[in-house]
Amino acid sequence: MRAKRKAPVRSPSAQRVKATATYEIAEAAKLLGTHRNTVRRWLKDGLRPLDNRRPILIHGTDLKAFLAMRREGRRHRCGPGEFFCFKCRVPRRPLGGMADLHPRTDKVIALVGLCERCETAMHRTVRHADLPKLAAILDLGPMAPERLNECSDAKANGDFKEG
Ligand SMILES: [Zn+2]
Known part of the structure; x- marks a missing residue:
């Protein structure tokens, strides 16, 4: 009989993620057996949310891709550039x-x-x-935000007046 214990998870199973589904943070965390804060950290690390609205939704495709990237990324270290x-x-x-x-x-x-x-x-x-x-x-x-501001300022300060 196999005890139902948490196996040491090497990487959360991306297999369980459905490419056609969208997940809230809590749902994604539960599905992958990880903590919600971990999913939040992923969002900061480049996992793409569906849009900017709340609650944050993550598309299954993006989640799968992100998990695959993390797995690969650990194997291959990227050089500086x-x-x-x-x-x-x-x-x-x-x-x-x-x-x-x-x-x-x-x-x-x-x-x-x-x-x-x-x-x-x-x-x-x-x-x-x-x-x-x-x-x-x-x-x-x-x-660079500063540069963008400079541009719009330059425009505003230019001879842009009418009549
Ligand atoms: Zn390529």
Whole structure:
């Protein structure tokens, strides 16, 4: 007889996630036998919510992809200027050495680049503090909030008046 014990979970089973379903944080946590806070952390680490509305919903496809990425990511460490490509299943440099910045929280920023080999979008979460280092090896753009503000200010201050 097998005792019903929690086996040491190497990685939460992505098999249980249905690609066609959407999950609330609590549902996803229960399904994967993990804590809600873990799922919240995943959201900060790059797991994509369905939209910005509450309650937060996560699409099964995104959840599966994220879990697969974590599993692979542990096996292959990305170098400083590399991203993990889902499709190639290895770390890759982004196309043209370019990555776009998408702020997530006060502390972290998501970087998005295209795989130089297959042009699949690749995501990576980095700390603000690491940006100067990354800027030295990658061409980061297009958004720095300050810069965007400058642009709109410049426009507003220009001779844009009518009559
Ligand atoms: Zn690729």
